Every structure is written in C-alpha cells, then in structure tokens.
Amino acid sequence: MEVKKVLWVALSFALVLGVAKSLDFSENELESEEGLWDLYERWRSHHTVSRSLSEKKNRFNVFKANVMHVHNTNKMDKPYKLKLNRFADMTNHEFRSIYAGSRVDHHRRFRGTPRENGTFMYHNFDRVPSSVDWRKKGAVTSVKDQGQCGSCWAFSTIVAVEGINQIKTHKLVSLSEQELVDCDTTGNQGCNGGLMEYAFDFIKQNGITTENNYPYEAKDGICDLSKESEPKVSIDGHETVPVNNEAALLKAVANQPVSVAIEAAGYNFQFYSEGVFTGECGTNLDHGVAIVGYGTTKDGTKYWIVKNSWGSEWGEKGYIRMQRSISDKKGLCGIAMEASYPIKKSSSNPRDHSSFPKDEL
Numbered sequence: 001m002e003v004k005k006v007l008w009v010a011l012s013f014a015l016v017l018g019v020a021k022s023l024d025f026s027e028n029e030l031e032s033e034e035g036l037w038d039l040y041e042r043w044r045s046h047h048t049v050s051r052s053l054s055e056k057k058n059r060f061n062v063f064k065a066n067v068m069h070v071h072n073t074n075k076m077d078k079p080y081k082l083k084l085n086r087f088a089d090m091t092n093h094e095f096r097s098i099y100a101g102s103r104v105d106h107h108r109r110f111r112g113t114p115r116e117n118g119t120f121m122y123h124n125f126d127r128v129p130s131s132v133d134w135r136k137k138g139a140v141t142s143v144k145d146q147g148q149c150g151s152c153w154a155f156s157t158i159v160a161v162e163g164i165n166q167i168k169t170h171k172l173v174s175l176s177e178q179e180l181v182d183c184d185t186t187g188n189q190g191c192n193g194g195l196m197e198y199a200f201d202f203i204k205q206n207g208i209t210t211e212n213n214y215p216y217e218a219k220d221g222i223c224d225l226s227k228e229s230e231p232k233v234s235i236d237g238h239e240t241v242p243v244n245n246e247a248a249l250l251k252a253v254a255n256q257p258v259s260v261a262i263e264a265a266g267y268n269f270q271f272y273s274e275g276v277f278t279g280e281c282g283t284n285l286d287h288g289v290a291i292v293g294y295g296t297t298k299d300g301t302k303y304w305i306v307k308n309s310w311g312s313e314w315g316e317k318g319y320i321r322m323q324r325s326i327s328d329k330k331g332l333c334g335i336a337m338e339a340s341y342p343i344k345k346s347s348s349n350p351r352d353h354s355s356f357p358k359d360e361l
Contacts, residue, residue: 023084047086059089080275096265100286101150122251133293139166140292141174143318145311147218149191154180155309156259156288157199163257164344165233176214183223190220196259200238207232234349241339244329257292261285261338272315276303278323283334
C-alpha cells in the first residue's frame with residue numbers, strides 16, 4: 001500500500017512537471033475578456049512574473065495581442081510553431097531592446113571589413129556528413145541564459161571555444177562568459193554588445209577561465225584579475241568563414257561548433273517554440289548565437305541546429321532549428337554573414353594537469 005502511495009505521489013509530481021513545461025491554451029479562452037485574463041494570470045503564475053495592479057492592466061493588453069499572434073500563426077501551415085514563453089507580455093520593441101540589442105551590425109561597421117587572414121582551413125574538406133550534432137558528440141554544454149544583458153557575443157564565443165576544447169582535449173568544460181564581459185573591453189562593450197572575433201582575440205592572448213571560477217552575473221563588472229587563474233583554456237587564434245557562403249559554413253560546422261550572428265528581433269523569433277524556422281527575418285544582425293550541428297527533416301527541409309542564450313524554456317529546450325541552403329546567399333536571418341570559429345592545435349591547455357577539478361567538468 002505504501003509503495004502504491006509513493007508511486008502515485010511520483011506520478012502526480014511528474015504530471016505537474018509536465019504541465020509546468022508547457023502552457024497550452026484553448027480557443028475558448030480567447031473568446032472573452034475573462035478567459036484571456038485567466039490565461040494571463042495562469043501565464044504569470046507559470047513564469048513567476050510579478051506585476052503591480054496598474055502595470056498588470058497595461059501588460060494585459062500587450063499579452064492579448066501576443067496571444068492572438070501566437071494563436072493565428074499556429075493555425076497557418078508553417079513548419080514551425082510558436083508558444084507563450086516568458087516574453088509573452090513584452091512588446092516586440094521591448095524584446096528587441098533587451099534580448100536582441102547586441103548591436104552586432106554596429107560593431108561590424110565600426111570594425112570595417114572582416115579581418116580575414118586569407119585562409120579557410122576547411123576549404124578542401126569534401127567529406128561532409130549528411131548530418132552532424134555536436135551535442136551528441138559531447139562538445140556542447142547545457143543551455144545558458146544571458147538575462148537582460150546584451151552579452152550574446154560572449155555566449156556565442158564561449159560555445160565555439162567550449163566545443164573546440166572538447167574536441168581537442170576530450171574534456172567538456174563550461175567556460176566563463178563573465179570574464180569576457182568584464183575583461184574584454186578593448187573592442188567589446190559588455191552588456192552593450194560586441195563581436196565574437198574580438199573575443200577570440202582576447203582568449204588567444206589571455207586564455208579563458210571556467211564558469212565556476214568566474215560565474216555569470218548578467219551585468220557589467222570590473223575585471224577580477226584574481227579569477228583569471230587556473231584552470232584556463234587556450235586557443236591559437238580564429239578564422240572567419242567565407243562570407244555569404246552556406247556551403248563553406250557547412251564544412252566548418254561539420255568539424256566544430258561555429259559562432260554566427262543573426263537577426264533575431266522578429267515577432268515570430270520572439271515566440272518560437274519548435275520546428276524548422278523559415279522566417280520572417282532580415283539581415284540586420286543583432287544577436288550572437290552558435291551553430292552546433294545541422295540536418296534534414298523527413299520532408300527534405302535542410303536546417304541548422306542553433307544554440308541560443310535565452311534559457312532552456314525558449315524554443316526547443318534552448319535551441320532553434322533554422323532553415324539552411326536558401327536562395328539568399330546571406331542565409332536565413334543573415335546566418336552566413338558573420339561566421340567565425342576558434343583554432344586550437346594542442347590537445348592540452350597551459351599548465352594542464354591532465355584534468356580539471358571534477359566540479360569544472
């Protein structure tokens with residue numbers, strides 16, 4: 001009897017977790033103001049969003065518009081779906097300002113032409129597999145959350161460095177975005193945006209410490225030199241993928257995770273839930289992410305596997321599949337415009353004592 005009780009409690013808990021993971025709603029809830037208000041309260045409870053009474057009234061109107069957009073989009077015959085995620089009572093303008101405001105395009109223009117070194121190490125790599133998923137190969141850490149800080153460039157950089165470090169050393173180590181935010185200030189601007197190429201240069205010169213040693217705080221801070229200590233991960237430099245060339249990008253991703261920039265400010269990107277995203281978006285690059293694989297759906301749609309930094313609740317557990325090999329050479333949302341990856345020749349790191357402490361792995 002006691003065993004049955006324990007099993008029932010476990011089952012009930014699992015069901016609660018299942019409900020917590022998804023916030024579905026019925027069409028009936030959209031037919032009245034009362035139904036929509038109840039849905040809004042349920043959404044606030046689900047995401048533990050606290051609002052004052054006056055703010056709730058204003059946010060409710062934004063929420064209603066977003067609910068109808070999600071609902072109407074999901075009724076269309078699109079290869080992707082939307083959902084009411086944590087951004088559901090934010091206007092698209094607010095969302096863009098906070099989560100897609102890294103100003104990658106601004107930094108690109110300020111930098112001028114890409115600092116290519118004239119080489120692309122994967123140029124002659126012709127044995128490109130039909131699909132690759134670096135998550136399954138153990139080269140990708142869990143999804144992280146940049147919070148309300150325009151530090152996506154740091155997260156994009158770190159995904160690529162974590163990846164090549166695992167490929168070369170066979171150790172998956174979560175590295176510090178906060179060190180880049182605080183210390184890489186020559187060309188990058190912390191929560192006000194930056195470029196992955198500058199960050200690769202910083203890591204080449206200084207190495208990068210672990211996330212445990214220098215944890216993320218989602219805000220600009222003063223560089224803590226005492227934390228810039230062992231254990232460190234090093235790289236030997238970086239290369240840029242030939243611009244506007246998805247075929248070259250495919251060769252690079254077949255060999256390692258790659259940092260890219262995209263335009264992520266679109267309404268549908270804000271509420272993306274699952275499936276292969278096919279737009280609408282432009283090429284005003286405002287967000288740094290990383291490609292960690294690619295594949296093809298059963299109906300023949302080719303896609304990139306993209307790791308984002310908006311937490312695991314967004315999209316497909318923090319990831320988005322974006323259509324690849326489209327007619328526009330720049331790629332969907334400009335994904336082929338600003339791609340780069342780190343180079344690491346050694347199978348060890350400076351003063352590497354054969355392994356990191358267990359809590360760093």
